[in-house]
Amino acid sequence: MITLNVDLGRRSYPIFIGSGILGTSGLLTPYINGRDCLILSSETVAPIYLEPLRAMLGTSRTEVMILPDGETSKNFTCLESILDLMVEKKYSRDGIVITLGGGVIGDIGGFAAAIYQRGVDFIQVPTTLLAQVDSSVGGKTGINHPGGKNLVGAFHQPRCVLSDTDTLRTLPDRELSAGLAEVVKYGLIADADFFSWLEEQANGLLKREPAALDYAIKRSCEIKAGVVVEDETEQGIRAILNFGHTFGHAIERCMGYGEWLHGEAVAAGMCMAARFSEQLGWSSTDDSQRVRHLLTRLNLPCQPPPLNPGDFMAAMSMDKKVIGGEIRLVLMAGIGNVKVTADYPSHELLDMLSGQFIR
Numbered sequence: 010m011i012t013l014n015v016d017l018g019r020r021s022y023p024i025f026i027g028s029g030i031l032g033t034s035g036l037l038t039p040y041i042n043g044r045d046c047l048i049l050s051s052e053t054v055a056p057i058y059l060e061p062l063r064a065m066l067g068t069s070r071t072e073v074m075i076l077p078d079g080e081t082s083k084n085f086t087c088l089e090s091i092l093d094l095m096v097e098k099k100y101s102r103d104g105i106v107i108t109l110g111g112g113v114i115g116d117i118g119g120f121a122a123a124i125y126q127r128g129v130d131f132i133q134v135p136t137t138l139l140a141q142v143d144s145s146v147g148g149k150t151g152i153n154h155p156g157g158k159n160l161v162g163a164f165h166q167p168r169c170v171l172s173d174t175d176t177l178r179t180l181p182d183r184e185l186s187a188g189l190a191e192v193v194k195y196g197l198i199a200d201a202d203f204f205s206w207l208e209e210q211a212n213g214l215l216k217r218e219p220a221a222l223d224y225a226i227k228r229s230c231e232i233k234a235g236v237v238v239e240d241e242t243e244q245g246i247r248a249i250l251n252f253g254h255t256f257g258h259a260i261e262r263c264m265g266y267g268e269w270l271h272g273e274a275v276a277a278g279m280c281m282a283a284r285f286s287e288q289l290g291w292s293s294t295d296d297s298q299r300v301r302h303l304l305t306r307l308n309l310p311c312q313p314p315p316l317n318p319g320d321f322m323a324a325m326s327m328d329k330k331v332i333g334g335e336i337r338l339v340l341m342a343g344i345g346n347v348k349v350t351a352d353y354p355s356h357e358l359l360d361m362l363s364g365q366f367i368r
């Protein structure tokens with residue numbers, strides 16, 4: 010097992026990464042210690058992984074709530090049903106929420122924990138690649154609003170993250186690829202050598218070779234933790250973790266949540282960001298081609314779906330990086346080097362979008 014630390018002073022926590030660690034007795038004991046637990050999971054995940062998790066909780070009172078799978082569960086109705094259960098079962102401030110599942114479960118469960126009685130502890134047990142490399146780390150929690158992705162939420166750090174890499178064995182191929190999109194993002198924003206390693210290891214990753222997946226998860230978490238430690242509440246540098254996301258969130262919003270997987274939308278969004286960076290003269294054609302080639306090899310989309318450029322711009326304008334009406338984008342100045350900026354002519358953005366949507 011590898012342990013990484015997210016060093017945030019009093020809110021610091023470990024990320025445990027390893028094969029077969031779900032069910033390892035004692036690992037969660039320091040965090041649970043007899044407290045009332047609420048496990049939140051989803052219809053697909055609970056039948057496979059609930060029992061080993063329960064076995065780690067000892068004699069603590071444990072309730073389980075299971076939500077329907079998928080992005081459409083990240084809504085006010087499901088959030089209300091979690092809070093209703095916590096009230097009905099009389100959880101106190103000492104209760105602890107444990108999220109077992111993908112990013113959807115982690116985001117909504119973490120948000121319920123953030124707001125129930127002004128905040129109770131929670132533990133992330135991510136079971137998708139995307140959740141293990143991204144959403145379980147860093148404390149962003151929340152739900153979608155019909156007007157925009159993740160518009161309602163809170164920063165609330167987990168007490169620990171337990172990533173059992175064996176859970177990835179049951180993950181559908183499409184979900185594995187969606188997680189790999191966020192892995193590629195880390196190479197693009199911070200580590201050109203890691204990006205080259207991903208180019209070499211693409212087949213091994215798709216074949217779920219344990220050594221390749223372990224390294225990809227570890228390196229991704231290291232990069233994410235480093236950025237989060239520098240800027241926990243996204244006052245500046247943390248926005249680079251949203252490379253490709255302003256475009257990607259607009260795809261998700263325009264298509265209807267759940268139609269495209271989040272990682273797929275991010276993949277197409279990163280290709281759009283790379284293309285726009287190239288159009289502005291920030292990065293080279295070779296860079297954009299490398300981004301497209303790698304994502305295509307990982308079975309990810311590089312083109313957005315056909316949409317109206319004006320509608321797309323409107324959806325982009327609901328992004329949380331918009332300040333004073335300006336759409337701030339994360340753009341690429343070469344592989345491994347990105348910058349957050351609103352310093353581009355907006356007609357260039359509309360030109361790029363119009364070019365993308367014409368087939």
Ligand code: NAD
Nearest residue numbers: 051053078079111112113136137139144149176179180271
């Ligand atoms: P998801 O949570 O919808 O999970 C994908 C599907 O895989 C679901 O149907 C789930 O039930 C199933 N599944 C999960 N684990 C499984 C396993 N081990 N075996 C078989 N099936 C399994 O999707 P996701 O990609 O994990 O997360 C996407 C969400 O994460 C989006 O809502 C996105 O906005 C959010 N996100 C949040 C952050 C953050 O910092 N908080 C970062 C990135 C993404």
Ligand code: GLY
Nearest residue numbers: 147149247250251
């Ligand atoms: N996934 C973006 C962030 O955690 O900041």
